[in-house]
Amino acid sequence: MNKIFEVPLYAYQRSPDQDAASPARHQAIVIGAGPIGLAAAIDLAQQGVEVVVLDDNDKVSFGSRAICFSQRTLDIADRLGAGRPMVEKGVQWDTGKVFFDDRQVYEFNLQPDTGYANPAFINLQQYYFENALVDRVRELQANGAPIEIRGRNKVEAIGTHDTHVTLEVETPEGPYNVETEWLIACDGAGSPTRRMLGLEFEGRVFEDNFLIADVVMEADFPSERWFWFDPPFNRGQSALLHKQPDNVWRIDLQLGWDIDKEREQRPENVIPRLKAMLGEDVAFDLEWVSIYTFQCRRMERFRYGRVLFAGDSAHQVSPFGARGANSGMQDADNLCWKLKLVIDGKAPELLLDSYSRERTQAADENITNSSRSTDFITPKSEMSRLLRDAVLDLSEEHEFARPLVNSGRLSTPCTYEGSSLSSADALDGPGITRPGSACPDAPLGDEFLLPKLAGKFTLLTIDADAPERIEEDGVEATRLALSVKDDLTLELKRRYLGDATSAVYLVRPDQHVAARRDTFEENAFRQAIRRATGKE
Amino acid sequence: MADLILTPNLDNADDFYAGLLAAHDGLSKTDSDALNARLILVLANHIGDADVLAQAVKTAAKKPG
Numbered sequence: 357m358n359k360i361f362e363v364p365l366y367a368y369q370r371s372p373d374q375d376a377a378s379p380a381r382h383q384a385i386v387i388g389a390g391p392i393g394l395a396a397a398i399d400l401a402q403q404g405v406e407v408v409v410l411d412d413n414d415k416v417s418f419g420s421r422a423i424c425f426s427q428r429t430l431d432i433a434d435r436l437g438a439g440r441p442m443v444e445k446g447v448q449w450d451t452g453k454v455f456f457d458d459r460q461v462y463e464f465n466l467q468p469d470t471g472y473a474n475p476a477f478i479n480l481q482q483y484y485f486e487n488a489l490v491d492r493v494r495e496l497q498a499n500g501a502p503i504e505i506r507g508r509n510k511v512e513a514i515g516t517h518d519t520h521v522t523l524e525v526e527t528p529e530g531p532y533n534v535e536t537e538w539l540i541a542c543d544g545a546g547s548p549t550r551r552m553l554g555l556e557f558e559g560r561v562f563e564d565n566f567l568i569a570d571v572v573m574e575a576d577f578p579s580e581r582w583f584w585f586d587p588p589f590n591r592g593q594s595a596l597l598h599k600q601p602d603n604v605w606r607i608d609l610q611l612g613w614d615i616d617k618e619r620e621q622r623p624e625n626v627i628p629r630l631k632a633m634l635g636e637d638v639a640f641d642l643e644w645v646s647i648y649t650f651q652c653r654r655m656e657r658f659r660y661g662r663v664l665f666a667g668d669s670a671h672q673v674s675p676f677g678a679r680g681a682n683s684g685m686q687d688a689d690n691l692c693w694k695l696k697l698v699i700d701g702k703a704p705e706l707l708l709d710s711y712s713r714e715r716t717q718a719a720d721e722n723i724t725n726s727s728r729s730t731d732f733i734t735p736k737s738e739m740s741r742l743l744r745d746a747v748l749d750l751s752e753e754h755e756f757a758r759p760l761v762n763s764g765r766l767s768t769p770c771t772y773e774g775s776s777l778s779s780a781d782a783l784d785g786p787g788i789t790r791p792g793s794a795c796p797d798a799p800l801g802d803e804f805l806l807p808k809l810a811g812k813f814t815l816l817t818i819d820a821d822a823p824e825r826i827e828e829d830g831v832e833a834t835r836l837a838l839s840v841k842d843d844l845t846l847e848l849k850r851r852y853l854g855d856a857t858s859a860v861y862l863v864r865p866d867q868h869v870a871a872r873r874d875t876f877e878e879n880a881f882r883q884a885i886r887r888a889t890g891k892e
Numbered sequence: 893m894a895d896l897i898l899t900p901n902l903d904n905a906d907d908f909y910a911g912l913l914a915a916h917d918g919l920s921k922t923d924s925d926a927l928n929a930r931l932i933l934v935l936a937n938h939i940g941d942a943d944v945l946a947q948a949v950k951t952a953a954k955k956p957g
Contacts, residue, residue, distance in 0.1 A: 728906055728909070731910075731913060737917075738921050739916045739928075740916065743909075743912065743913070743916075750951075754898045754951070755898065755899050755900060756897065756899055756900050758900070760902075760905045760906075760908075760909055762909070
């Protein structure tokens with residue numbers, strides 16, 4: 357059977373760089389063609405930055421791996437021109453059910469309010485996610501964009517300099533040298549780049565193993581997230597069932613620490629476990645089995661001179677909460693507009709340090725949330741387990757205990773609280789759109805707000821006057837003029853005005869709020885642009 | 893008679909729970925049990941209201957109210 361992850365998608369081809377008399381120099385090189393590397397490359401190429409992606413493989417990810425993609429990730433993918441096929445292929449879900457022992461204790465709805473172009477979450481195998489991004493790369497190439505993926509190009513050595521980075525790359529036809537002004541390392545949790553640069557990466561190891569299995573079955577379980585604490589079929593441990601496209605179901609079973617990994621992965625041991633969970637008479641095929649352990653950790657900084665780290669290479673979390681790939685997408689989102697301004701000489705290199713500051717803040721938030729979920733799901737002491745079971749026990753009857761149940765706090769975009777790029781809040785408006793926040797979507801008749809805020813600085817005015825454009829020291833902001841009347845559902849008012857009667861927002865190219873006030877005041881917004889580009 | 897609050901009332905449930913686990917971190921089971929006992933007494937004093945406390949005891953004992 358030729359599955360999508362078994363076919364080379366970017367087969368090795370000889371590059372002219374391999375025959376160059378002296379090493380070619382690129383504007384940007386991305387190491388790793390996973391979701392984050394591809395997203396970063398597309399983002400740069402869309403802005404006209406010349407970029408090469410090097411990957412030691414030539415295929416999309418093996419097995420489903422990351423499967424839960426958040427609304428914020430889909431909003432970013434929309435900006436990259438790849439969101440639609442993901443949503444069309446993905447399984448939408450918003451209901452989660454929690455079971456304890458042999459009974460359901462409660463269920464929750466992820467997004468009770470409406471008025472967003474994208475669903476709260478979709479489930480989609482990582483290989484489909486990557487495939488949609490590779491398709492977008494091909495589309496950009498067909499339109500002449502300066503983007504290239506080189507399969508089976510393995511970086512063996514890295515040399516860092518003030519003005520550039522040198523790479524030694526191994527290929528099936530031998531090694532070559534190449535240079536880049538900027539290097540973005542998206543080479544995963546075991547990042548060879550991190551290792552080659554001798555950078556430390558320490559954190560908390562969780563002593564537990566999880567069996568992850570993708571099974572193909574015709575089953576009438578609904579498209580919901582089902583989570584079990586201490587179920588009869590996996591005593592003392594946890595379990596998760598989640599639907600993916602193509603009748604593939606993700607099953608996650610906690611196994612404990614002292615196990616024989618090789619033995620537990622054998623089909624003759626996996627299948628009885630799955631039958632105990634799904635029922636003896638449910639027919640299924642095993643598509644993919646893996647056992648994973650995890651750590652929660654991050655690099656001290658995500659920028660080292662001209663080398664930038666994004667995604668799992670920079671930070672790792674437990675899988676509970678879908679905070680891995682989703683946070684990596686936000687890394688790329690945060691980084692690429694800044695890099696473009698620096699490359700164009702419109703912002704100081706210092707702006708890239710704000711990438712490190714904002715995204716280490718996000719990583720800390722993700723690590724805190726995912727560590728807490730892990731502590732709840734896999735209690736590490738007798739008292740921790742007693743308290744956990746007491747919460748679950750009470751949650752069945754009493755609403756108060758339900759917010760304490762933690763089967764994963766699902767990924768939400770980080771608000772860059774206190775960022776040096778943000779200006780002081782000067783609007784008596786809703787907290788969800790305070791400076792630092794990712795703009796929430798809002799309906800505008802048949803359209804939505806976010807696509808109108810993409811990839812540039814925007815002066816979003818709601819029932820307020822402002823010039824159609826202002827330019828401050830080479831950086832332009834263009835106006836998007838709206839009125840609360842543009843949205844009869846009043847979500848725009850609720851999310852952006854609150855009790856205020858008018859508002860002007862300065863929105864960054866990554867759709868985060870840089871500044872806001874009730875009316876346009878030229879000096880204030882000029883200063884806000886300077887701040888948002890690292891000049892103040 | 894005041895009613896026992898059984899709807900969500902914590903400012904930040906996750907912060908509270910993490911703080912509770914941290915207080916128990918590294919303690920033996922006996923020391924953890926003693927900590928819980930002291931915690932119950934501290935909280936009971938803060939609540940004060942005898943009716944509310946009686947309802948809380950019933951709820952925790954899982955007896956019909």
